[in-house]
Amino acid sequence: xxxxxxIFIAACHHRFVILACNMIQSGELAKxxxxxxxxxxxxxxxxxxxxxxxxxVFSKTxxxxxxx
Numbered sequence: 001x002x003x004x005x006x007i008f009i010a011a012c013h014h015r016f017v018i019l020a021c022n023m024i025q026s027g028e029l030a031k032x033x034x035x036x037x038x039x040x041x042x043x044x045x046x047x048x049x050x051x052x053x054x055x056x057v058f059s060k061t062x063x064x065x066x067x068x
Contacts, residue, residue: 008032010040030061038067 006023019036040048 008036010036030058030065033058034062034065034067037062041067 007020008023009017009021010019011017019039021032021035023032037050040050
């Protein structure tokens with residue numbers, strides 16, 4: 001029996017992986033992209049850009065978080 005291994009990554013526009021985190025719980029939880037955004041803001045500051053494939057839903061989550 002194999003355990004499922006799922007990661008959430010951030011990559012630059014050259015497709016290099018910048019950050020990765022192990023998704024411990026299943027499902028699409030907001031804590032994984034929020035943790036990645038927090039780290040990217042720490043490293044690159046507020047002038048960095050970000051795109052997310054479910055941006056319409058995530059933008060509300062981000063605005064309601066301490067990061068927004």
